[in-house]
Amino acid sequence: MPRTKFLIFLIAATFLFIFGKAPDYAQAAESPSDVSIAVLSFEVNADADSQYLKGSLPTLIADRLSEVGFKVAPHDRVSQIIDKQGYEYLDISAAKEVALLSNSGYSIYGSFNKVGDEISLDVRLVEAFGLKPVVPLFVSRKGLINLLPAVDELVSKIKMELLSQDKIADIKVEGNKVLDKDVILMRTGLKKGDIFTPEKINADLKNIYALGYFDNVRVAVKDVRGGKEIIFKVDEKPRIQAISVQGADAIDKDDIIAAVNTKKGAVLNPKVLQDDLNTLREMYRKEGYYNAKITYDVEGTGAQARLTLKIDEGKKLYIESIKIEGAKQVDPDEVKDQLALTERGWLSWFTKTGVLKEELLDRDAAAIMAFYGNRGFVDAKVGQPDVDIKEDGIYVTFRVSEGIRYRFGKISFKGDMIVKQEKLREIIDADDMAADGEYLDRSILRDDMKKLSDYYTNYGYAYAEANIQFNKHVDEKTVDVTFVLTKKQKVHIRRVLIEGNDKTRNNVILRELRLADGDLFSGEKLRRSIVRLNKLDFFSEVDIEPVPTGDPSEMDLKVKVKDKNTGMISGGIGYSTYDQVFVSARITEHNLFGRGWDLGLNGGWSSRNISYALTFFNPKINDGKWGGGAQTYWRSEDFTDYEKQTIGGTIMASYPVGEYTDFFTNYRLDNYYISDVDDDAASTIKDDEGYRWSSVVTAGFKRDTTNKAYNPSTGTLNKITVEMGGGPLAGDDDFVKYTLESNYFTPVFWELVFHWRGEMGFIHDNFGDGDIPVYERFYLGGINDVRGYSSRKISPRDPDSGDRIGGNKEAFMNFELLFPINEEYGVVGVGFFDIGNTWDDGQNFFYDTKQDDGDALLLGMYKSIGAGIRWFSPMGPIRIEYGYALDELKDSGRHKVEFSMGQFF
Numbered sequence: 001m002p003r004t005k006f007l008i009f010l011i012a013a014t015f016l017f018i019f020g021k022a023p024d025y026a027q028a029a030e031s032p033s034d035v036s037i038a039v040l041s042f043e044v045n046a047d048a049d050s051q052y053l054k055g056s057l058p059t060l061i062a063d064r065l066s067e068v069g070f071k072v073a074p075h076d077r078v079s080q081i082i083d084k085q086g087y088e089y090l091d092i093s094a095a096k097e098v099a100l101l102s103n104s105g106y107s108i109y110g111s112f113n114k115v116g117d118e119i120s121l122d123v124r125l126v127e128a129f130g131l132k133p134v135v136p137l138f139v140s141r142k143g144l145i146n147l148l149p150a151v152d153e154l155v156s157k158i159k160m161e162l163l164s165q166d167k168i169a170d171i172k173v174e175g176n177k178v179l180d181k182d183v184i185l186m187r188t189g190l191k192k193g194d195i196f197t198p199e200k201i202n203a204d205l206k207n208i209y210a211l212g213y214f215d216n217v218r219v220a221v222k223d224v225r226g227g228k229e230i231i232f233k234v235d236e237k238p239r240i241q242a243i244s245v246q247g248a249d250a251i252d253k254d255d256i257i258a259a260v261n262t263k264k265g266a267v268l269n270p271k272v273l274q275d276d277l278n279t280l281r282e283m284y285r286k287e288g289y290y291n292a293k294i295t296y297d298v299e300g301t302g303a304q305a306r307l308t309l310k311i312d313e314g315k316k317l318y319i320e321s322i323k324i325e326g327a328k329q330v331d332p333d334e335v336k337d338q339l340a341l342t343e344r345g346w347l348s349w350f351t352k353t354g355v356l357k358e359e360l361l362d363r364d365a366a367a368i369m370a371f372y373g374n375r376g377f378v379d380a381k382v383g384q385p386d387v388d389i390k391e392d393g394i395y396v397t398f399r400v401s402e403g404i405r406y407r408f409g410k411i412s413f414k415g416d417m418i419v420k421q422e423k424l425r426e427i428i429d430a431d432d433m434a435a436d437g438e439y440l441d442r443s444i445l446r447d448d449m450k451k452l453s454d455y456y457t458n459y460g461y462a463y464a465e466a467n468i469q470f471n472k473h474v475d476e477k478t479v480d481v482t483f484v485l486t487k488k489q490k491v492h493i494r495r496v497l498i499e500g501n502d503k504t505r506n507n508v509i510l511r512e513l514r515l516a517d518g519d520l521f522s523g524e525k526l527r528r529s530i531v532r533l534n535k536l537d538f539f540s541e542v543d544i545e546p547v548p549t550g551d552p553s554e555m556d557l558k559v560k561v562k563d564k565n566t567g568m569i570s571g572g573i574g575y576s577t578y579d580q581v582f583v584s585a586r587i588t589e590h591n592l593f594g595r596g597w598d599l600g601l602n603g604g605w606s607s608r609n610i611s612y613a614l615t616f617f618n619p620k621i622n623d624g625k626w627g628g629g630a631q632t633y634w635r636s637e638d639f640t641d642y643e644k645q646t647i648g649g650t651i652m653a654s655y656p657v658g659e660y661t662d663f664f665t666n667y668r669l670d671n672y673y674i675s676d677v678d679d680d681a682a683s684t685i686k687d688d689e690g691y692r693w694s695s696v697v698t699a700g701f702k703r704d705t706t707n708k709a710y711n712p713s714t715g716t717l718n719k720i721t722v723e724m725g726g727g728p729l730a731g732d733d734d735f736v737k738y739t740l741e742s743n744y745f746t747p748v749f750w751e752l753v754f755h756w757r758g759e760m761g762f763i764h765d766n767f768g769d770g771d772i773p774v775y776e777r778f779y780l781g782g783i784n785d786v787r788g789y790s791s792r793k794i795s796p797r798d799p800d801s802g803d804r805i806g807g808n809k810e811a812f813m814n815f816e817l818l819f820p821i822n823e824e825y826g827v828v829g830v831g832f833f834d835i836g837n838t839w840d841d842g843q844n845f846f847y848d849t850k851q852d853d854g855d856a857l858l859l860g861m862y863k864s865i866g867a868g869i870r871w872f873s874p875m876g877p878i879r880i881e882y883g884y885a886l887d888e889l890k891d892s893g894r895h896k897v898e899f900s901m902g903q904f905f
Helices: 003-018 053-067 075-085 092-101 144-162 181-185 198-209 253-259 270-286 332-336 359-373 421-427 430-435 442-457 506-510 523-536
Strands: 036-045 106-115 118-127 135-142 168-174 214-224 227-236 239-246 293-299 304-312 319-325 386-390 393-401 407-415 465-473 478-486 492-499 539-548 554-563 567-576 580-592 597-606 609-618 627-638 643-656 661-675 690-704 715-725 735-747 753-764 809-822 827-839 862-873 876-885 895-901
Touching: 036 053, 036 075, 036 092, 053 075, 053 106, 053 144, 075 092, 092 106, 092 118, 106 144, 118 144, 135 144, 168 181, 198 214, 198 227, 239 253, 253 270, 270 293, 270 304, 319 332, 332 359, 359 393, 359 442, 407 421, 407 430, 421 442, 430 442, 442 465, 442 478, 442 523, 492 506, 523 539, 523 554, 827 876
Parallel strands: 036 106, 168 227, 239 304, 319 393, 407 478, 492 554
Antiparallel strands: 106 118, 118 135, 214 227, 293 304, 386 393, 465 478, 539 554, 567 580, 580 597, 597 609, 609 627, 627 643, 643 661, 661 690, 690 715, 715 735, 735 753, 753 809, 809 827, 827 862, 862 876, 876 895
């Protein structure tokens, strides 16, 4: 250093040594007030916005050191010394000088660094005379906002270095055999490098003991190099060798052992065991054993013990009474019908009804509140249910304050009107109820709010809201209802995004959507898009999520799908009452190459029929509206009076004529051979013997508003078909056939779905007086129309031979109630009532055609009832149904169990 600086330093040090009372630099201080520190300037390595810290950071550190009790050299004095000495940069030598010249025992200097979001303080703690080594200190934090916590951590580290407190050099655990050391240490707040304090050690000892795994816990402290070594010495409780259960009858012993956290091989823990007893008591409460007493016993000494759970179940208690106190204006029994909890019945031991499930109490209180709210009791209140457990049973009381019962008053609208109020009134139900003087029903109002907001979304107001304002008239006991409508911003679709389709191509998905880029948002079109995607049956999951874009006038639509396997190779063997034993095989792909194409090859073999078919269909040619395909087939069919072999092909086309309606048409050309005609067969059958050609064109319309492709619960499916054979199309079969089929689905109650199916048909000759082929005429009976009767037995007979020759008219109806048995596997139960008949030329529809003596046919149709099971199996839809014929039919039994595999509605 320059000579002048050296002389100043030497004079100052000598003066302090001879005349001053210099601090004891070599020994650690006992309190912060014994230590003086000089805070030097800091280098700031950061952007221009952080350069202000050059002046403020030393002041901040000095203030924090002062707050914890250190003597800090005045900042002005330190700055004067640094300026006077003229240091080009600060180093350890300069730090010592400044400490001596400011009469401080220590000095600190360093740098502040900021890289991205990361800030750090890199500091050196320097003792004035160099009797102690320089101590590097480092602190880092995330974000400049955490500068103050970083300074506080730095001060804490300085304090630890300078005070005369021992550090913890090591922490050990001794005596543990089963419990892991880390589990024990997790209950302590100690770590190596912490300051040793007896108070904290004592607190951690108590925490370890509180684990419950030890009979005794002691602590030993040793002086070692670098500080104190802490040793926790534990005496473990015995290890559980076996667990047994005594007295359990209502709950299986294995279930009890599985429910407790205390396990074989674990260390006995009374705290955990007490929690286990509470768990078992709760299990018994749920089963109705509210007075069950559960204790435990431990046998054995030393390291091994046997645990016995002792159970005194007591008497099972049922709900003997549920009271609705305060129900005056409504029947209390009606209120009780809303509850999930029920009173004890004579079959409760078997049905498990009448058991108190405490988690249902709040649910039932809410159900009572909803019941009253839906019946005009606007101010009704339901108190906390009171449960009284007695020796003979359980008594539950719900206390109700009904208040005034209000009817609907005036219904009005305000806010953002996009149509006239008359149109809005057509949407809601509340105004009709008001006109009829009905009691106010909150559930109707909730539905009406949803209908109104959904209606607004159809006009682009994606975030429209409908709220309600009440105005009560106590004297008239009416409530005026005002629907407050807020349309908010009109929203357009910015982009349609597709994700999750690993196989299906984007265009196959996009062509089913009813919303595209740039379209005005529509809630109805969004819901319809989801239905159409689901009906493809290409995906196991379909969801369309509106995504905000930051612009309130735009949104993205994220179409999320999950492809499922659409190809199938299957085979089966089964039994049908018509075909007897049959074998089938099928190879199908409903989404060929991810393009939505349908390709299928199938075959079937039975004692009556053999068939093969190859089918291809593209529902959207070049993503346009036309669909097209073809089918080729070969069949051999054994009828009662003859055999028929057919080879042919069909060309198919379709075109949508509306959102729900499709036009379809096809042309088929068959070459078939009629052989093995019985000698006593009807003349119409004999006339068709030999080789023949059938040239038939078919056209029709199909309208489908159902909500699902399989097992729909709502909507209709209607189809009208006209087939024309012969005439200008040539061929040997001359006929025109008309059929009208209709299906209707609707939910009724619980999870029941009502399904009605009806069909009517009529056939006549084409441009002449030729005979209609018997196999084109109408036959009923069997699993696909009127169940309970033998297949194709409901038919007019030839007056001479008695053979069934089919009718030129048909009509039948199926009335079904469908209910889920197992939703996961698609198993559905069905109960049905069928009615139908066929009529010959010259007979009118509904003419009585009874073939045996007995009562006349109702509406001239045969009737049946029955039940069955339907399963959407991997091999296709399977039906097993039993039908009982209510009317007698010649050559047909009245009890039929039928089986089929194939598509059905």
